[in-house]
Amino acid sequence: MIVLGFESSCDETGVAVASAGRGxxxxxxxxxxxxHREYGGVVPELASRDHIRRILPLARQALEGAGLSLAEVDAVxxxxxxxxAGALLVGASVAQAIAWARDLPAIPIHHLEGHLLSPLLAEPRPAFPFVALLVSGGHTQLMRVDGVGRYALLGETLDDAAGEAFDKTAKLLGLGYPGGPALARLAESGDAGRFDLPRPKLHSPDLDFSFSGLKTAVLTRMKQIDAADAQARADLxxxxxxxxxxxxVAKAAKALAQTGLQRLxxxxxxxxxxxxxxxxxxxxxxxxxxAFFPPLELCTDNGAMIAFAAALRLRAGLxxxxLRRASFTVRPRWDLEQAGDPAR
Structure with missing residues (x-):
């Protein structure tokens, strides 16, 4: 089945065409x-309005790129x-409108499930079962994945996610938005051994994470250096x-050891x-x-992971x-385990 997928959960508008067999x-x-760079972070209202402007031209672009017409799409x-919430409603509304107009099924997809299954778009493709390390935006989780829709939480962050730790530290260092990539670029010219920073829960027996204390430690070190010292900032x-x-890395390796699995x-x-x-x-x-990763261009939010996840769900009977013309809603907060196999 050919699936047209829409992603609009935050600050990327993505549209893609995919199938389970052809990828x-x-x-x-x-x-x-x-x-958003001008404001130092995502402004939800601006994000929603921009999704409205971009989503239909991107849909036409994706269909043209696939060499298909809307009449050849089997599901949305x-x-x-x-x-x-507002950003999600843009994608959901457009998808539902197309589904109603073309009498197609409209399939709601969990954002993190899209990320979790996106490495299956790369080669080599990991086989089930595997452990998944989800490090997306405000989420840091370890999941056991036995198949499409079969997810079990192994551990998660108790406070800040890894991405938030990157972004908040970048802001303390005076770096621009988005902070994570900016910090990684600055780190390339730094000496990681100059500052001793905490590694919360590194040796704990569980598989949970905690990164909130790291920001406080960085703030303390910032007060000890000259803000104009470029090398010190790179080292930090x-x-x-x-x-x-x-x-x-330590938690991911521990998750593999505890589950007896070899694929991450x-x-x-x-x-x-x-x-x-x-x-x-x-x-x-x-x-x-x-370790298996999605293609670099598909690491951030994108429509490809949504279209592909839906195609895999259709093939798996999930x-x-x-189903036609069903009512819909969006879920700004939604646990991944709740989006698994409804029969389990």
Missing amino acids: LLAHALHSQIDM AYTAGPGL AAATQDAIVSVL VVAGGVGANRLLRRRLAAALAPLGGA ADPS
């Missing part, structure tokens, strides 16, 4: 980074949550990145971090494990293709 056929994406999918950025990555899927924006990729490869190799 990604085409996708189009617009990032709102330049618009959209991100139903979690995310910004490197130390921060090293602390976050060390915890993520890393998904979400932080999954694009180069140091994280190198450290995971080095840590898993001696254990006989392997979405009813005969």
